[in-house]
Amino acid sequence: MASTMELLALAKNSRQSISLATTEKKNEALCLMADYLIENTDAILQANELDMSASKGILSEVMMDRLALSVQRIEDMAKGIREVALLPDPVGAVMRTVSRPNGLVIEKTSVAMGVIAIIYESRPNVTSDAASLALKAGSACVLRSGKEAHKSSEAIVCALRKGLKAAGLDENCIVLIEDTTRQSANEIMAAAGIVDLLIPRGGAGLIRSCVDNSAVPVLETGTGICHIYVDKDADFDMALDIIENAKASRPSVCNSAEVCLVNKEIANDFLPLLHERLVTKRENPIELRLCEASQKIIEGTAAGEKDFDTEFLDYILAVKVVSDVRDAVAHIALHSTGHSDVIVTANGETAQIFLSRVDSAAVYHNASSRFTDGGQFGLGCEMGISTQKLHARGPLGLEELCTYKYIIRGNGQIR
Amino acid sequence: MASTMELLALAKNSRQSISLATTEKKNEALCLMADYLIENTDAILQANELDMSASKGILSEVMMDRLALSVQRIEDMAKGIREVALLPDPVGAVMRTVSRPNGLVIEKTSVAMGVIAIIYESRPNVTSDAASLALKAGSACVLRSGKEAHKSSEAIVCALRKGLKAAGLDENCIVLIEDTTRQSANEIMAAAGIVDLLIPRGGAGLIRSCVDNSAVPVLETGTGICHIYVDKDADFDMALDIIENAKASRPSVCNSAEVCLVNKEIANDFLPLLHERLVTKRENPIELRLCEASQKIIEGTAAGEKDFDTEFLDYILAVKVVSDVRDAVAHIALHSTGHSDVIVTANGETAQIFLSRVDSAAVYHNASSRFTDGGQFGLGCEMGISTQKLHARGPLGLEELCTYKYIIRGNGQIR
Numbered sequence: 078m079a080s081t082m083e084l085l086a087l088a089k090n091s092r093q094s095i096s097l098a099t100t101e102k103k104n105e106a107l108c109l110m111a112d113y114l115i116e117n118t119d120a121i122l123q124a125n126e127l128d129m130s131a132s133k134g135i136l137s138e139v140m141m142d143r144l145a146l147s148v149q150r151i152e153d154m155a156k157g158i159r160e161v162a163l164l165p166d167p168v169g170a171v172m173r174t175v176s177r178p179n180g181l182v183i184e185k186t187s188v189a190m191g192v193i194a195i196i197y198e199s200r201p202n203v204t205s206d207a208a209s210l211a212l213k214a215g216s217a218c219v220l221r222s223g224k225e226a227h228k229s230s231e232a233i234v235c236a237l238r239k240g241l242k243a244a245g246l247d248e249n250c251i252v253l254i255e256d257t258t259r260q261s262a263n264e265i266m267a268a269a270g271i272v273d274l275l276i277p278r279g280g281a282g283l284i285r286s287c288v289d290n291s292a293v294p295v296l297e298t299g300t301g302i303c304h305i306y307v308d309k310d311a312d313f314d315m316a317l318d319i320i321e322n323a324k325a326s327r328p329s330v331c332n333s334a335e336v337c338l339v340n341k342e343i344a345n346d347f348l349p350l351l352h353e354r355l356v357t358k359r360e361n362p363i364e365l366r367l368c369e370a371s372q373k374i375i376e377g378t379a380a381g382e383k384d385f386d387t388e389f390l391d392y393i394l395a396v397k398v399v400s401d402v403r404d405a406v407a408h409i410a411l412h413s414t415g416h417s418d419v420i421v422t423a424n425g426e427t428a429q430i431f432l433s434r435v436d437s438a439a440v441y442h443n444a445s446s447r448f449t450d451g452g453q454f455g456l457g458c459e460m461g462i463s464t465q466k467l468h469a470r471g472p473l474g475l476e477e478l479c480t481y482k483y484i485i486r487g488n489g490q491i492r
Numbered sequence: 493m494a495s496t497m498e499l500l501a502l503a504k505n506s507r508q509s510i511s512l513a514t515t516e517k518k519n520e521a522l523c524l525m526a527d528y529l530i531e532n533t534d535a536i537l538q539a540n541e542l543d544m545s546a547s548k549g550i551l552s553e554v555m556m557d558r559l560a561l562s563v564q565r566i567e568d569m570a571k572g573i574r575e576v577a578l579l580p581d582p583v584g585a586v587m588r589t590v591s592r593p594n595g596l597v598i599e600k601t602s603v604a605m606g607v608i609a610i611i612y613e614s615r616p617n618v619t620s621d622a623a624s625l626a627l628k629a630g631s632a633c634v635l636r637s638g639k640e641a642h643k644s645s646e647a648i649v650c651a652l653r654k655g656l657k658a659a660g661l662d663e664n665c666i667v668l669i670e671d672t673t674r675q676s677a678n679e680i681m682a683a684a685g686i687v688d689l690l691i692p693r694g695g696a697g698l699i700r701s702c703v704d705n706s707a708v709p710v711l712e713t714g715t716g717i718c719h720i721y722v723d724k725d726a727d728f729d730m731a732l733d734i735i736e737n738a739k740a741s742r743p744s745v746c747n748s749a750e751v752c753l754v755n756k757e758i759a760n761d762f763l764p765l766l767h768e769r770l771v772t773k774r775e776n777p778i779e780l781r782l783c784e785a786s787q788k789i790i791e792g793t794a795a796g797e798k799d800f801d802t803e804f805l806d807y808i809l810a811v812k813v814v815s816d817v818r819d820a821v822a823h824i825a826l827h828s829t830g831h832s833d834v835i836v837t838a839n840g841e842t843a844q845i846f847l848s849r850v851d852s853a854a855v856y857h858n859a860s861s862r863f864t865d866g867g868q869f870g871l872g873c874e875m876g877i878s879t880q881k882l883h884a885r886g887p888l889g890l891e892e893l894c895t896y897k898y899i900i901r902g903n904g905q906i907r
Contacts, residue, residue: 294882315904322906444902466895467709468883480881487859489730491737
């Protein structure tokens with residue numbers, strides 16, 4: 078077994094070959110990676126079968142579903158890689174040129190990050206997603222998969238590396254850490270100077286642990302306690318459509334809504350409609366967790382202390398009556414994870430108060446929070462949704478996986 | 493004495509008033525801050541006198557000079573604040589607008605960071621520099637000064653807060669932490685969710701400690717082991733001018749050069765000229781620390797193991813003979829701090845190899861590393877030079893002290 082430090086060193090040594098590779102060469106490699114993924118479908122499914130049987134009875138059904146691969150899922154992974162090949166190359170773009178009075182020409186230029194590490198959990202498709210995005214962004218990629226998905230990840234990485242080799246690129250641009258104990262995660266977090274960026278993809282515990290312990294810079298992704306505030310000047314039908322969509326179209330993702338805040342002036346009229354839409358009329362009704370004021374108006378569970386600070390990722394919605402937009406903003410400031418928050422109102426001034434004061438990656442006026450997504454934002458892809466303020470906020474596209482440097486050309490200037 | 497946590501909470505509560513303040517209001521406050529600084533010159537000098545006498549015999553002469561204030565230095569600080577008032581306001585700039593086929597309009601908008609903390613050492617002028625830049629960038633500012641400069645910083649902050657108050661802004665946009673023990677630095681580093689960004693300004697030890705221990709995102713600034721590579725195709729006079737300027741014009745700053753790499757094909761001709769320029773002809777000669785090969789050509793100290801990994805910040809230059817540009821790049825990859833590195837050559841192809849392969853914040857062709865500076869880059873100011881890759885690289889201007897958010901306007905879109 079290769080040690081984690083050995084694998085990190087291999088990735089670091091490969092980074093110059095990938096950071097200087099032409100767009101054509103990177104795209105050729107991506108297409109070959111997709112081909113080899115399909116070609117190795119049997120081996121990948123066999124490996125996945127081993128992971129699945131080892132986890133039977135240990136993982137929940139939801140987790141088992143995340144872990145499971147199929148011919149279709151592998152085809153989707155290959156399709157995802159080919160889509161990355163079609164995206165514009167972020168490396169080398171000149172972001173700004175400044176010509177100084179002394180004749181210096183300063184170009185702020187997008188360059189590759191170097192080595193990007195991803196620590197993830199049970200979804201094997203993250204392997205090909207992350208590797209293809211890092212590659213297109215000119216960086217070597219260190220993958221540290223969860224133990225339960227490790228055999229699947231190994232088979233996928235083996236196929237991807239065949240693609241790199243066939244394209245004539247250094248295979249070590251993509252390495253999978255072999256040790257799946259806590260030790261290897263700690264070694265990656267300590268590898269400042271070798272790893273340039275760490276992206277944890279998984280549950281809140283994993284992310285917290287990386288943010289708290291990593292000496293390598295971290296991009297925090299994914300936790301979304303998203304709010305929909307229904308203002309007194311809201312169009313009720315629009316509000317109901319947005320809330321149902323934001324809550325129920327895909328509750329397991331981070332851009333789904335967890336909390337609905339309702340202006341007290343409309344609570345008596347609006348809440349019964351909300352109950353009808355989300356409970357009575359639905360085949361799989363949403364469980365409403367109600368604040369004291371809303372309990373007086375509609376039926377539902379009494380909200381507990383933690384219900385306004387929980388990412389349910391389920392058919393559950395916390396509901397609270399607030400006095401006005403400022404009260405909504407104050408509630409969000411205390412409880413939001415800074416992901417995506419929405420106001421529904423026909424009043425432009427009220428909307429402006431909300432949009433300027435809510436300090437989240439995405440703030441919406443009259444639209445569903447579900448749009449916070451690289452594809453929906455027109456970035457073509459994403460490595461996750463950043464909920465931090467440094468470096469990148471919201472969807473992490475290829476540009477956000479790069480850094481920049483200043484290239485200065487002179488003819489002997491001194492200061 | 494107010495506790496550190498109390499002061500952090502005050503800063504956090506003030507942040508909305510400053511993030512939403514108009515450009516005019518912020519500029520008014522800055523001008524008043526400059527006025528009050530001048531008006532309180534006597535009080536500031538008295539406080540500084542107390543700091544100075546407490547440090548006598550303890551701090552080195554260089555450190556005592558950094559600590560010392562004078563009427564002139566206070567005037568310079570006020571001038572610095574007025575210059576910040578003249579800079580464009582970075583907050584609210586729309587960086588990109590995307591109109592999606594479904595009618596959503598997505599604006600990527602520059603917004604204030606929130607609360608910026610600066611941990612610094614003995615230079616009291618950092619107090620007004622940092623506070624004025626944070627204020628213009630729309631953020632509240634938490635200052636944690638070194639113990640030896642604390643009384644001076646206290647008097648300066650007192651004057652600055654009078655300016656804030658006179659402009660009708662919340663005084664707590666600028667707070668000085670009262671506790672100067674290690675404890676307060678630890679509390680700031682642990683204050684994720686309250687402090688949005690931590691910038692350490694000082695020696696390598698302070699910076700390392702913040703990077704290793706902070707749960708709050710850190711911008712790493714300042715350590716510069718900068719290289720000048722003299723290629724075989726270099727114009728010797730240009731190379732000598734650049735080296736002397738980069739080394740000797742101000743050795744104490746981070747963009748000064750510490751290492752000169754010389755191509756072996758020209759070493760016999762160039763090194764004697766270098767020795768003449770930096771040693772024989774200078775009133776205060778530079779100490780050369782020579783690799784084995786260069787010792788055979790010129791006089792100087794034999795370089796020890798650490799001389800190629802030391803930020804001398806002094807009239808000392810390490811000299812090494814390398815075989816070619818790739819060897820120079822390889823040496824820099826191992827020893828550079830990623831600040832500023834220079835190639836001197838008349839050969840465009842060789843320059844391109846260097847510029848694309850050296851992974852530093854600033855890479856120069858035929859110019860002195862001393863230009864890595866916010867003012868010289870046309871940013872008007874700086875909060876330091878970032879040597880990390882995340883968020884910002886090179887000079888930290890006002891834009892780099894901001895974050896962004898996506899503002900999305902719709903008319904009922906759901907996904």
